[in-house]
Amino acid sequence: MVTIDEVRAFASTLPRSSEAFVRGRVKFRIGRIVYLSFSRDGTVMGFAFPKDWRDQLVESEPQKYSLPGESDLRYHWVHVRLDAIDADEMRELVEDAWAFTVPKRVAEDYAASRH
Numbered sequence: 001m002v003t004i005d006e007v008r009a010f011a012s013t014l015p016r017s018s019e020a021f022v023r024g025r026v027k028f029r030i031g032r033i034v035y036l037s038f039s040r041d042g043t044v045m046g047f048a049f050p051k052d053w054r055d056q057l058v059e060s061e062p063q064k065y066s067l068p069g070e071s072d073l074r075y076h077w078v079h080v081r082l083d084a085i086d087a088d089e090m091r092e093l094v095e096d097a098w099a100f101t102v103p104k105r106v107a108e109d110y111a112a113s114r115h
Contacts, residue, residue: 001083002090004042010091011036014098015106028098035101036094042082047097049078076100 004026011017011028017035020027028036035048046068049057057078058065064084068077080093099107 002085002087003082004038004045006087007036007038007045007082007090007094011094011098014095015110016102017098030098030101033101035097044079045082045093046072046077046079047093048076048100049097050100051076054078 008019008026008028012019016030017028018030020029024040026038026042027034037046038044039046044066054067054077058067061084064081066079066081067073068075068079082090085093099110
């Protein structure tokens with residue numbers, strides 16, 4: 001199980017990532033674009049994810065992943081229950097959401113620095 005504090009600690013290390021508190025929710029952004037958001041109770045994390053693949057993701061593990069509410073279906077977004085993932089999966093989801101949002105060159109430089 002992963003906690004919101006573990007996600008916050010990791011997300012805050014990513015280049016250009018900033019934390020915001022909006023309408024009672026913790027969010028992480030690149031500029032004005034949100035790539036992570038948490039439910040008010042901190043049990044669910046929404047994250048940037050390609051629309052074309054999200055139905056497959058949710059169908060593959062419906063106990064873990066879910067689609068956003070109908071008003072948010074127009075966005076590249078999906079939800080995951082934090083109690084259903086481990087630290088490695090959390091880091092992968094957060095990095096992928098971040099990389100999906102930052103300029104491609106920033107993501108490439110980050111990836112290169114990790115190898």
